[in-house]
Amino acid sequence: MTAGVSFRALAGRRGRRGVAEAGWGRTAAAALVSLVYFLPVLFIIFTAIKPQELALSVPPTISPTSLFGLIPDQFVFPPTLENFSSVFSRVMTTGSAPEPTGFDLYFFNSIVIATVSVLLALVLGTLAAYGFSRYPLKGNDTYLFIILTTRMLPAIVVIIPVILMFRAAGLSGSYLGIILLYTAFNLAFTIWMMKSFFDELSSDVEDAARIDGSSETKVFLKICLPQVVAGLAATFVFGLILTWNEFLFALLLTSTDTRTVPVAMNQAVSSGGRGTDWTLLAAIETLFLIPVFLVTFFLQNHLLRGVTFGTVKR
Amino acid sequence: MSVTQIARTSPALLVVSPDNWRLAIAVGLLVSAPAVAALPPGTSFWVVGAMVALVAAAFVVNAWRRRYYGGLLVAPAIAVLFVMNIFPLLWSLGLSFFAYQSNLQSIRFVGLYNYTKVLTNEIAAPDNWNALVNTGMFVVLTVSAQMIVGFLLAMMFAKEFPLRRYLLILVLTPMMLSVVAAGVFFTYYYDPTFGILSYVVNSIAGGQFILMSSKAGAVAGIVFADAWMWSPFVMLLVLAGLVSVPKYLYEAAAIDRVSAWRRFWCITFPYIRGLLMLALLFRTIEAFKLADLVILLTKGGNDTMTISYQLIRIANEQNKTSEGAAISYVMLFMVIVLTNLYLYLANRRNRRVET
Numbered sequence: 326m327t328a329g330v331s332f333r334a335l336a337g338r339r340g341r342r343g344v345a346e347a348g349w350g351r352t353a354a355a356a357l358v359s360l361v362y363f364l365p366v367l368f369i370i371f372t373a374i375k376p377q378e379l380a381l382s383v384p385p386t387i388s389p390t391s392l393f394g395l396i397p398d399q400f401v402f403p404p405t406l407e408n409f410s411s412v413f414s415r416v417m418t419t420g421s422a423p424e425p426t427g428f429d430l431y432f433f434n435s436i437v438i439a440t441v442s443v444l445l446a447l448v449l450g451t452l453a454a455y456g457f458s459r460y461p462l463k464g465n466d467t468y469l470f471i472i473l474t475t476r477m478l479p480a481i482v483v484i485i486p487v488i489l490m491f492r493a494a495g496l497s498g499s500y501l502g503i504i505l506l507y508t509a510f511n512l513a514f515t516i517w518m519m520k521s522f523f524d525e526l527s528s529d530v531e532d533a534a535r536i537d538g539s540s541e542t543k544v545f546l547k548i549c550l551p552q553v554v555a556g557l558a559a560t561f562v563f564g565l566i567l568t569w570n571e572f573l574f575a576l577l578l579t580s581t582d583t584r585t586v587p588v589a590m591n592q593a594v595s596s597g598g599r600g601t602d603w604t605l606l607a608a609i610e611t612l613f614l615i616p617v618f619l620v621t622f623f624l625q626n627h628l629l630r631g632v633t634f635g636t637v638k639r
Numbered sequence: 640m641s642v643t644q645i646a647r648t649s650p651a652l653l654v655v656s657p658d659n660w661r662l663a664i665a666v667g668l669l670v671s672a673p674a675v676a677a678l679p680p681g682t683s684f685w686v687v688g689a690m691v692a693l694v695a696a697a698f699v700v701n702a703w704r705r706r707y708y709g710g711l712l713v714a715p716a717i718a719v720l721f722v723m724n725i726f727p728l729l730w731s732l733g734l735s736f737f738a739y740q741s742n743l744q745s746i747r748f749v750g751l752y753n754y755t756k757v758l759t760n761e762i763a764a765p766d767n768w769n770a771l772v773n774t775g776m777f778v779v780l781t782v783s784a785q786m787i788v789g790f791l792l793a794m795m796f797a798k799e800f801p802l803r804r805y806l807l808i809l810v811l812t813p814m815m816l817s818v819v820a821a822g823v824f825f826t827y828y829y830d831p832t833f834g835i836l837s838y839v840v841n842s843i844a845g846g847q848f849i850l851m852s853s854k855a856g857a858v859a860g861i862v863f864a865d866a867w868m869w870s871p872f873v874m875l876l877v878l879a880g881l882v883s884v885p886k887y888l889y890e891a892a893a894i895d896r897v898s899a900w901r902r903f904w905c906i907t908f909p910y911i912r913g914l915l916m917l918a919l920l921f922r923t924i925e926a927f928k929l930a931d932l933v934i935l936l937t938k939g940g941n942d943t944m945t946i947s948y949q950l951i952r953i954a955n956e957q958n959k960t961s962e963g964a965a966i967s968y969v970m971l972f973m974v975i976v977l978t979n980l981y982l983y984l985a986n987r988r989n990r991r992v993e994t
Contacts (some may be wrong), residue, residue, distance in 0.1 A: 340640045340724075346799050346800070347799070347800040348800060348801075351800040351803055352800045352806070354795070355800065355803070355806045356802070356806055358792070359807075359809040359810050361807065362792075362867075363812060363813075365813070365821075365824065365825075366812045366813060366816065368824070368835070369820070369824055370829075372824075373851075382833075383832070383833055383838070384838055385833065385835050385838055387835070423760075435833075449716040449719060451714050452712045453715070453716035455712055456708065456711070456713040457712075459708075459709075460708045460710075461709060462709045462710060462713065468717070470979075470982075471919070472717075472980075473978065474728075474971065474975065475720060475724040475725060475728065476921075477927070477930045477971055477974045477975070478648065478728060478731075478967050478971055479930065479950055479967060479970075481947075481951050481954050481963070481967075482731050482950070483727045483728060483731060484736075484962055484964060485741055485954075485960055486727035486734075487727045489730075490684075490726070490727065490730075494685070494688075504643050506723050509719050509723030510723075512719060512720050513720070521914060525883065537864055541708060555882065555883070557880055559875060560880050562875075566814055568815070569815075569817075570818060572817070572818070572819060572931070586817075587819060590819065594823070606820060606824075610816065610817060613820075614815055614816065618808070618812065618815060621811055621974060622804075625804050626804075628875065628878070628879065
């Protein structure tokens with residue numbers, strides 16, 4: 326602990342890592358670029374609050390308000406929240422009462438499966454990355470490359486052995502099976518990403534702490550981990566995004582009880598043979614976007630602040 | 640002292656001790672082999688699993704007693720990867736030497752027949768080669784577009800300015816969309832009758848604009864959608880590198896009046912090189928697997944078939960599992976060659992910088 330405090334003081338003298346300041350001019354430029362970049366997403370969100378019959382109108386309706394007369398009336402649609410309620414319960418056959426669609430369960434499944442597997446991959450992957458970085462094994466690079474190869478093959482090739490294996494083990498359709506599969510799926514990226522962060526750290530501080538009598542565990546927890554918070558945040562966000570939207574494994578390995586939203590979304594949108602239900606798809610996607618959006622937004626500080634105390638590289 | 644001396648040497652094969660991993664492997668093999676042969680698959684899976692756990696435990700105790708921290712830290716991750724990824728991969732490698740269809744019961748060893756068929760057969764091979772060439776084109780176009788756009792976006796957000804975090808999250812959002820939803824909405828944007836793109840082009844240029852009517856248009860449409868979704872990935876990695884550059888280096892450079900170009904190459908670039916490499920590596924690997932956007936946007940029409948989509952058709956729609964496995968191993972070989980080339984170049988540069 327004493328080591329941590331003294332190095333923090335030392336770091337203060339050497340100046341922080343970080344970013345330079347730019348003024349409102351940069352804000353204006355960035356706002357323009359970001360808004361243009363965001364437009365396709367904005368259109369999906371607007372489609373979610375569109376009345377169903379206007380989804381495929383010509384000319385396309387693009388805005389819920391006329392922005393004080395800036396946008397001509399033919400492009401404006403009256404906003405509605407009906408699509409969001411029909412995500413959770415809607416009329417399945419004409420004339421009958423609305424039925425629950427089970428989407429509350431699918432959202433719950435998506436949250437549980439993605440969170441547990443990404444956290445598990447983060448813990449196992451960070452430990453492994455630290456091992457690969459600090460205590461290289463014989464043939465270290467070969468191990469790392471084999472780990473990378475697991476991400477190279479399309480999921481469709483691995484899926485048949487996995488299905489057979491899960492059936493034999495009784496894991497098919499269970500939370501445990503899909504969570505372990507996603508953990509493995511995230512591990513390759515986690516290990517490579519965290520290793521590149523650990524490699525960047527200077528070993529001076531760690532060696533000094535060891536001389537001061539810190540144990541290996543303490544060096545890892547108190548010296549190394551705080552310096553790679555940005556990497557942990559970035560890895561968590563990437564893993565979450567990939568797992569959250571994974572479709573093929575979820576389609577083939579989940580049962581009705583453990584089904585995730587991407588699978589249910591695909592079924593809800595394409596069922597009934599009436600072509601794509603645009604407003605329903607947009608409503609599901611908008612709701613589905615909110616959790617990852619919030620997580621990313623709150624982790625953004627860690628993503629951008631970089632390391633918490635600046636030690637000199639090499 | 641003597642205690643550490645004893646702990647440093649491995650126990651002999653027949654000594655029963657928790658760190659005797661050789662004995663654990665021997666017991667594991669002796670128990671597993673008859674279990675697999677005699678018991679039904681549901682039970683034998685768990686027996687083999689217990690044996691694997693036994694060997695793993697022996698390795699852990701061994702590593703702990705002899706202070707092989709590297710092995711200890713790496714083991715759990717490798718174990719999960721082995722069971723969930725490497726084992727199925729080896730299984731499908733094995734399948735590629737058999738004639739096996741997932742909808743039929745029969746299985747027969749055919750050696751390299753599947754490989755010669757997918758690569759040289761007069762009927763099947765031209766489609767595969769064509770799909771491979773298309774995949775190469777998509778890899779070059781999408782990855783370079785993502786690297787350039789992502790890098791420029793990162794440079795834009797590299798400085799602190801008012802409202803920065805709110806604008807940044809807008810740029811990050813495309814990456815968070817589910818590919819299915821994004822792809823379906825891009826079919827709408829590109830739609831010749833209802834789509835926004837066609838509406839805008841028609842009302843400006845007149846006439847009927849159909850993006851997907853030519854190969855160039857279809858490729859541009861797919862590349863645009865893919866680059867739009869995944870440039871933020873590159874941006875975020877580059878940004879993570881940029882914020883870790885120590886400020887005092889720039890201050891020193893300002894005092895020495897170093898030119899902006901030199902400042903970039905000598906200060907900024909070394910800090911982001913590793914992460915740029917990582918972005919390039921992972922985006923290339925993902926680009927080789929490009930299939931869902933193609934399925935949604937063109938269904939492989941207009942000569943936009945990619946090898947991954949071809950694979951899905953063969954392995955899933957035509958149930959030719961082992962042929963699909965053969966194609967994917969040909970593909971894996973190419974990705975491995977390419978990624979090794981990247982890593983070789985990166986390491987060579989690394990060494991040159993250090994010496």
